[in-house]
Amino acid sequence: MRRKNTGESYCLGIESTADDFSVGISKFNGEISANIISAYIPLEGGIHPREAARHHAKVASKVLEKAFQKAVIKPRDLSIIAFSQGPGLGPCLRTGATVARALASYLGIPLVGVNHCVAHIEIGKLKTGANDPVTLYVSGGNTIVSAFDSGRYRVFGETLDVALGNCLDVFAREAGLHQEIGEPFGAVVERFAANGKRLIPLPYTVKGMDMSFSGLLTAAIDLLKKGEHKLEDLCYSLQETVFSMVTEVTERALAHTEKKEVLLTGGVAANKRLQSMVRAIAEEHRAEFCVMPREYAIDNGAMIAWTGVLAYKHGAVTPIEESFVKLRWRLEEVEIPWVK
Amino acid sequence: MKQPLLIKKGAEASLYLANWHDRIVIMKKRLPKKYRLSELDGQIKTYRTIHEPQLIHEAKKTGVPTPTIFLVDVRNAIIIMEFIEGKQVKQLLSEVSKSERQRLCFKIGELIGRLHKYGIIHGDLTTSNMILNSEGKIFFVDFGLGEKSKELEARGVDLHLMKRTLQSTHFRFAKECFSTVIEGYSKVLGAETAKNVLDKIREIERRGRYVAERKVNDR
Numbered sequence: 001m002r003r004k005n006t007g008e009s010y011c012l013g014i015e016s017t018a019d020d021f022s023v024g025i026s027k028f029n030g031e032i033s034a035n036i037i038s039a040y041i042p043l044e045g046g047i048h049p050r051e052a053a054r055h056h057a058k059v060a061s062k063v064l065e066k067a068f069q070k071a072v073i074k075p076r077d078l079s080i081i082a083f084s085q086g087p088g089l090g091p092c093l094r095t096g097a098t099v100a101r102a103l104a105s106y107l108g109i110p111l112v113g114v115n116h117c118v119a120h121i122e123i124g125k126l127k128t129g130a131n132d133p134v135t136l137y138v139s140g141g142n143t144i145v146s147a148f149d150s151g152r153y154r155v156f157g158e159t160l161d162v163a164l165g166n167c168l169d170v171f172a173r174e175a176g177l178h179q180e181i182g183e184p185f186g187a188v189v190e191r192f193a194a195n196g197k198r199l200i201p202l203p204y205t206v207k208g209m210d211m212s213f214s215g216l217l218t219a220a221i222d223l224l225k226k227g228e229h230k231l232e233d234l235c236y237s238l239q240e241t242v243f244s245m246v247t248e249v250t251e252r253a254l255a256h257t258e259k260k261e262v263l264l265t266g267g268v269a270a271n272k273r274l275q276s277m278v279r280a281i282a283e284e285h286r287a288e289f290c291v292m293p294r295e296y297a298i299d300n301g302a303m304i305a306w307t308g309v310l311a312y313k314h315g316a317v318t319p320i321e322e323s324f325v326k327l328r329w330r331l332e333e334v335e336i337p338w339v340k
Numbered sequence: 341m342k343q344p345l346l347i348k349k350g351a352e353a354s355l356y357l358a359n360w361h362d363r364i365v366i367m368k369k370r371l372p373k374k375y376r377l378s379e380l381d382g383q384i385k386t387y388r389t390i391h392e393p394q395l396i397h398e399a400k401k402t403g404v405p406t407p408t409i410f411l412v413d414v415r416n417a418i419i420i421m422e423f424i425e426g427k428q429v430k431q432l433l434s435e436v437s438k439s440e441r442q443r444l445c446f447k448i449g450e451l452i453g454r455l456h457k458y459g460i461i462h463g464d465l466t467t468s469n470m471i472l473n474s475e476g477k478i479f480f481v482d483f484g485l486g487e488k489s490k491e492l493e494a495r496g497v498d499l500h501l502m503k504r505t506l507q508s509t510h511f512r513f514a515k516e517c518f519s520t521v522i523e524g525y526s527k528v529l530g531a532e533t534a535k536n537v538l539d540k541i542r543e544i545e546r547r548g549r550y551v552a553e554r555k556v557n558d559r
Contacts, residue, residue, distance in 0.1 A: 204383070284374070
C-alpha cells in the first residue's frame with residue numbers, strides 16, 4: 001500500500017463530461033477533502049466541444065494542484081483514480097480520461113471508470129442523507145427521472161430530445177439575455193421570470209413517462225421573435241411549463257415506486273421555482289424532499305471520486321485497455337452492487 | 341348507492357363507482373395539481389379530459405370493445421362512462437385452463453393489432469386494463485396515457501409493456517402468453533409488421549429502458 005502520511009485511503013476523481021473540468025478528492029469513508037471546479041465559458045454561443053476540451057487540457061494541471069493543496073495530501077497518498085467515462089461530449093471526456101490514465105499508470109494504482117449520472121445520484125445520497133430516493137436530475141445535458149430497482153438505477157422517464165437546462169440556455173441566448181460572470185443562463189431566466197405574470201400557452205409534451213422540449217423551445221423562440229409578449233412573461237411561461245412537465249413525471253415515478261424520498265439534483269436544481277414544485281409533490285406523497293447544494297449539484301469531481309470509492313470497494317476496476325470513453329453510456333446499463 | 345365510491349386513486353385521476361340517472365357508472369375525475377399554476381393545470385386537465393374519451397371512442401370504431409362514454413364534463417375534468425362488469429384479465433390468466441388462456445391471449449393480440457392498425461397507441465397495456473365481461477368480450481380501459489401514432493417505436497413500446505406485465509404478473513406462462521398475443525397481432529397486421537415490431541421490442545429491451553418504467557400495480 002502506498003499510504004504514507006495519513007493512514008487514510010483517498011480516491012481522486014476527474015470530471016470532464018461537458019463544460020466543467022473538475023477534480024475532487026474523497027476519503028474512503030465519504031469525507032470530501034477537495035472539490036475544485038473550473039468552468040469553460042464560451043465567448044459566444046453554446047459549448048463548442050473542441051474548445052471546451054482545449055480549456056480542460058489547459059487547466060488540468062492547475063486544478064489538480066489546487067485539489068492536492070486543498071486536501072493537504074500528495075499524489076502518492078492516493079489509492080485509486082476515478083474518472084467520468086461517460087456519457088458526455090467526446091473531446092471533453094477524452095481529455096479527462098487521458099489525465100486519469102496518465103496519473104494511474106504513473107502512480108501504479110487502479111483506475112475506475114464512473115458513469116456520470118450514477119455519480120450525481122451517489123453524491124446526492126451522500127450529501128443529503130437520502131437512502132433510496134426517486135431522483136430528478138436536470139442539467140444542461142440530462143433530464144432523467146430514476147429510481148433504484150433490482151440492482152440498477154432504472155430510468156422512469158427522460159427527455160426524448162434536448163435537456164431541460166439546454167432548453168433554458170438556448171432560449172436565453174436567443175433572447176440576448178446578459179449573464180453576470182459565473183451566472184448560469186438558467187438563473188438569468190429565473191430572474192426575468194420572477195417579474196412575469198401572464199401565462200402564455202406553450203406546448204406541454206409529456207408522452208407516457210417521457211418528455212419533449214424541442215417543440216416547446218421552437219414555439220417559445222417564435223413568440224420571442226414576434227415581439228408581441230413581454231420577455232418577463234415569456235420566461236415565466238417557459239419556466240412554468242417545463243418545470244410542470246418534469247414535476248408531473250417525477251410524481252408518477254413517486255406514486256408507482258412508493259419511495260419515501262425525492263432527490264433534486266443537476267444544475268437546474270438551483271432554481272427556486274422548480275424546488276417549490278418538487279417539494280409540493282414530495283409533501284403530497286409524504287416523502288422527504290432533498291435538494292442538493294449547488295457545489296455538488298453541478299458537474300463536480302467529488303461525485304466521481306466518491307462513486308469511484310463505492311465501485312472500487314465492490315471490485316470494479318477499469319483496466320487501461322478498457323478505459324475508452326462511452327459517449328452514450330446509459331444510467332441503467334450500470335450494475336450497482338453497493339445498493340441492496 | 342348514494343355517494344360515489346372511490347375504487348382507485350391514481351397519480352393523475354381518481355376512479356369512482358357512481359349512480360348516474362339510475363345507472364351504475366364509472367366516474368373518472370382528474371385532480372388539480374397544486375404544484376402547477378391553476379391556469380396551466382386547467383389547460384392540461386381540459387386537454388386530457390377531451391383527448392381520452394376521443395381515443396376510447398376511436399378505439400371502439402376500430403372494433404375494440406371499450407366503455408361507452410356518457411358524459412364529458414370538461415369544466416370539472418370528469419368523464420362519466422360505462423361500468424364494465426366482468427373480471428380483469430390479470431386475475432383470469434392464472435385461473436383458467438390452458439386452452440382458454442390461449443384463446444384470451446390470441447384475442448388480446450388481435451385487439452392490440454386493431455388499435456395499432458388504425459394508429460392508436462394505448463399507452464398502458466397491462467392485464468389489469470383488460471376486462472372480460474359475461475358475454476366473453478374483452479374490453480380495453482384507461483386510455484389516459486394513449487396517443488395517436490403509427491410509428492414502429494410507439495408500437496414497440498406499447499407491446500413491450502404488455503410483455504413485461506406478463507413476465508412480472510404471469511411469469512409461469514409469460515412466454516407462451518406473449519407468443520400467442522403476437523400470433524393474434526400478426527393475424528391483423530401481417531407477419532412482416534409483427535416481425536418488425538418484435539425486432540423493435542428486442543431493441544428496446546437491449547436499451548435497458550422501460551425495464552421498470554411502470555410498476556405493474558394491483559388494480
